Amino acid sequence: MLEKLFKLKENNTTVKTEVLAGITTFMTMAYILAVNPGILAVAGMDQGAVFTATAIAAFIGTLCMALFANYPFALAPGMGLNAYFAYTVVLNMGYSWQTALTAVFVEGLVFIVLSVTNVREAIFNAIPLNLKAAVSVGIGLFIAFIGLQNANIVVGGATLLELFSIEGYNLANGVNASFNNVGITVLLAIIGVIITAVLVIKDIKGNILWGILVTWFLGIVCQFAGIYVPDPELGFYDLLPDFSNGISIPSLSPVFFKLDFSNVFSLNFFVVVFAFLFVDIFDTLGTLIGVSTKAGMLDDQGRLPRIRGALMADAVGTTFGAILGTSTTTTFVESASGVTEGGRTGLTALTTAVLFALSLLLSPIFLAIPSFATAPALIIVGFYMLSNVVNIDFKDYSEAIPCYICIAAMPFFYSISEGISMGVISYVAIHLLAGKYKEKKIGPLMYVLAVLFILKYIFL
Structure with a gap:
């Protein structure tokens, strides 16, 4: 089975x-x-x-x-x-x-x-x-x-x-x-x-x-x-372990389905x-x-x-x-x-x-x-x-630098999501400014994500 x-x-x-x-x-x-x-x-x-x-x-x-x-x-x-x-x-x-x-x-x-x-x-x-x-x-x-x-x-x-x-x-x-x-x-x-x-x-x-x-x-x-x-x-x-209160399951009632x-x-x-x-x-x-x-x-x-x-x-x-x-x-x-x-x-x-x-x-x-x-x-x-880290292509700086930013951001900002945000924004920005976007064929969703991440930092 x-x-x-x-x-x-x-x-x-x-x-x-x-x-x-x-x-x-x-x-x-x-x-x-x-x-x-x-x-x-x-x-x-x-x-x-x-x-x-x-x-x-x-x-x-x-x-x-x-x-x-x-x-x-x-x-x-x-x-x-x-x-x-x-x-x-x-x-x-x-x-x-x-x-x-x-x-x-x-x-x-x-x-x-x-x-x-x-x-x-x-x-x-x-x-x-x-x-x-x-x-x-x-x-x-x-x-x-x-x-x-x-x-x-x-x-x-x-x-x-x-x-x-x-x-x-x-x-x-x-x-x-x-x-x-x-x-x-x-x-x-x-x-x-x-x-x-x-x-x-x-x-x-x-x-x-x-x-x-x-x-x-x-x-x-x-x-x-x-x-x-x-x-x-x-x-x-x-x-x-403290078994002084025996084996019991605390009641859910104080928080169960308490939606407002x-x-x-x-x-x-x-x-x-x-x-x-x-x-x-x-x-x-x-x-x-x-x-x-x-x-x-x-x-x-x-x-x-x-x-x-x-x-x-x-x-x-x-x-x-x-x-x-x-x-x-x-x-x-x-x-x-x-x-x-x-x-x-x-x-x-x-x-x-x-x-x-x-x-x-x-x-x-x-x-x-x-x-x-x-x-x-x-x-x-x-x-x-x-x-x-060995799977990152460090010979291609347009790939490696955004990866570096992504890696550093997670522990320094204490957030996985912030690391991804910084990685995506820097990836798109670097490829655009370096003229690499055509040969890399960055998908449209990456551009959308980059814009959304930037807007998040502006308005939230």
Whole structure:
């Protein structure tokens, strides 16, 4: 049955490889179950209810990816989009979280229409091959940067960013942390990177997953030894799962279907919808391009077969996520960790989806995995994706320079979508001004995208 549904032999994979890849993807994404409720709680939403909504939205979106497209990509409420939801739409613009959820719901419906009409697929196919490779490299640097930040190896400082020091960390965050909380976790994260790297070099199956688990285990040992001392006020929690409240699923009722359509005809509401739409489209496209390029899933023309199903899964996940009570559900770049483990079909996504469903019952275990344990996985996956830089034609400067701009923009602007924007604008502008547009035969959609990106920066 699994062979018939997911075509494992055709994709040169096995059930064991796919399941292991799905577990790995889940482990690198599990942090969203803890982070998303915390961010949306700032907007006034019930944290327990948002946790349940996050897990179910991830389950639905990832299951749709498995069934609609047979790809190993996983979905969940996206980072960045949740911060925009809480801090910009609700706190700064003054909308209620119910109205913000409505904007996400409308965005999801628009996504469905765009996916059915092939607009998003056309956008994906219009991006040149070199630029697609650059997106993959940029995402690699971006997620490695996230890993370095999550582990506090990189902190804010006088030079904007600097290598971790306890003094620098305290100054940047206005706290009084010590070696026994932040210091030991940074050291554990560095050790985790080395352990994961050795496992990769030794070609140990499940190397990234084992890296996460070993790093977490070392943290637990340090806690028992008194080297690591939890301090919840500083954000350093007990590393052991907490089953004091037993196994229970927080109720969805405080956020379920709490949509408010009273502001849907206002100009600002459409601006909010467009912002959600824009970021989600290009974060999703960027992730699909980057991860599928690394996995060798693109055809000779740089197109991703069955992309319509992948985009539809994203659209359906977003729509149902808004109904459940969470911000935009999108394809996660952490899917690259499962692809790196050999995941090539929807069975990887199905495994991840099932684990998101199970996390409702075993949430104390999954939420106990600290960021310093998942950070090494992100850093190593960033290395894997960075290797795609060899597919960029650096001999042709008209191709290489826009790729360079695209790659640099993602980590420096902390946004996949901004990297794509800068890449597209610079690609079109450089080819036009250098007189290369005729020989390269840039498609009309690239010009349209460039104009839209420029207008976005002018008016938004």
